[in-house]
Amino acid sequence: RWNREVLPSLIRPYMKVARGRFSDLSAEEPHSPAVCRCGAPRPLRVLCVSMERLEEVVLTVCPCRLAAIQLVERGFFPCAPLFPTLAVSL
Numbered sequence: 001r002w003n004r005e006v007l008p009s010l011i012r013p014y015m016k017v018a019r020g021r022f023s024d025l026s027a028e029e030p031h032s033p034a035v036c037r038c039g040a041p042r043p044l045r046v047l048c049v050s051m052e053r054l055e056e057v058v059l060t061v062c063p064c065r066l067a068a069i070q071l072v073e074r075g076f077f078p079c080a081p082l083f084p085t086l087a088v089s090l
Contacts, residue, residue, distance in 0.1 A: 006068050006081040013072040017090060037064045048076045050089035 041062040048055045048071070057074075061067045061083070068078045071087045078084035 001081045006066070009066065009069055010072050013069050014090070017072060017075050036060070036062050038062050041065070044083055044085075046071065046076075046078075046084055046087055048074070048087050048089070050076075 039062075041060045044059045044061045044067055046057055046059060046067065048057055059067050059070050061070070066082070067084055068081060071078045071084065072090070075090050076087035077090055079086040079088065
């Protein structure tokens with residue numbers, strides 16, 4: 001699942017982060033959450049680990065808004081492909 005689905009979907013968000021956000025990484029949401037297109041959102045608690053702090057965030061995940069993408073947009077890499085409960089800073 002990592003190779004076929006998750007990693008390819010993370011390339012664009014990662015490149016966006018790599019271009020300018022490494023100076024101030026935070027688990028805070030980088031922008032307004034996308035509107036769910038599938039109608040099946042659910043909350044997911046994720047512990048985000050960086051050198052400076054541990055921070056728990058609550059993501060709204062669904063099939064059209066994967067947790068992995070949301071975490072990479074925040075500068076964190078998920079420790080599981082679908083429903084991670086831990087992420088580490090990039």
